[in-house]
Amino acid sequence: MKLSSGTKIVVMSVVAGLIGGGVAAGGVVHFTQNDQAANVTTAKNSAVKVNENNVKGKSSATKAFKNVSSAVVSVINLQKQQSLQSDFFGDQTQNRDSDSSDLQTASEGSGVVYKKDRNTAYIVTNNHVVAGSNAIQVLLSDGTKLTGKLVGTDEQTDLAVLKVKADKISEVANFADSGKVEAGQSVLAIGSPLGSDYATSVTEGIISATKRQVDATDESGNSLGKANVLQTDAAINPGNSGGPLVNLAGQVVGINSMKLASSEDGTSVEGMGFAIPSNTVVTIINGLEKDGKIERPALGVSMVDLSNVSASDQREVLHLPDSVSDGVIIVEAQDDSPAAKAGLERYDVITKIDDTKVSDSGELRDALYKHKVGDSVKFTYYHKGQEKTVTVKLDKTTSSLNNAQ
Secondary structure (H helix, E strand, O other), rough: OOEEEOOEEEEEOHHHHHHHOOOHHOOOOOOOOOOOOOOOOOOOOOOOOOOOOOOOOOOOOHHHHHHHHEEEEEEEEEEEOOEEEOOOOOOEEEEEEEOOOEEEEEEEEEEEEEEOOOOOEEEEOHHHOOOOEEEEEEEEEEEEEEEEEEEEEEEOOEEEEEEEEEEOOOOOEOOHHHHHOOOOOEEEEEEEEEEOOOOEEEEEEEEEEEEEEEEEEOOOEEEEEEEEEEEEEEOOOOOOOOOOEEEEOOEEEEEEEEEEOOOOOOOEEEOOEEEEHHHHHHHHHHHHHHHHHOOOEEEEEEEEEEHHHOHHHHHHHHOOOOOOOOOOEEEOOOOOOHHEEEEEOOOOOEEEEEEEEOHHHHHHHHHHOOOOOEEEEEEEEEEOOOOEEEEEEEEEEEHHHOOOO
């Protein structure tokens, strides 16, 4: 998943060429020094010695890291090499897969073991970490290398589930309620920045925002709509994708997915990473385990947040009373869609799904996705200034409903 707001986004898997190029060896370390000699006074004939360390790993961050670090893994995406071969006349080229046994590391990311069920352990990671793989390897924190099998992926949320044999798995992570996470709360990001050479690295920061809404696109640049994510200033680097963002109890509150690298004008940005909230993660991984894919209910509408419309248009075009300041405007209801069948029209403003208020399109999706295909759901909306309710029978997302909800 990438942001598409005109800013430069780094998706947190790391390509093989970067690792193979020896990033660690090629890095440059800059030391600073004062041109003037420092004045240091020491006693004659006294030797400096190492004193007892008074910390001894008792900090909350250290305890949280120890609680979950053994469940964090590196995920290695293996792909067949591609070769270019000219035809007999030399005027055409074509891609040809190399021998199936000739697999190379295409990218590396992170993941976290969240469940053991008899002889099988389950790992959550990002969809973009495993995309295009011909085989997957999972590297445990103790260096053990296992073969991973893909259970299912979901491009919409950028999540994927893998499974491995459980006999080497010693620990699984637990999820916390991301709905109770607060801005300013301390968190740790754990993963493999720049690949497995730096596996189980940990950085510390805070939750910068709990409901940051970003535009998401797939790897081809197609819009996936809005995504609600946690924002953190914990350092997240290529290779951290799929690793956990944990609270100081060692519970997973999110899955690290992306970072903001620069603003629209090219200004470099630091300390802006994004994680998929754990409540979203749990819903998706349960669905992937069950069906291998996520089938979502859809209204069949394109929409815009009411907050993006001027106050004058809210009054003169939508005819909304002054008491209504939040909601989602239907821009178009597609023919034969669930919304159209229920009588919802262009410029209707949805304010509630069942008894849940919806302030924007992200909240509408969250409320909608709590239901299943075929559910009948009550919508509260304003039509030409009048509050109404309607029951909509939800249909599944299809190709005819692309870029609609």
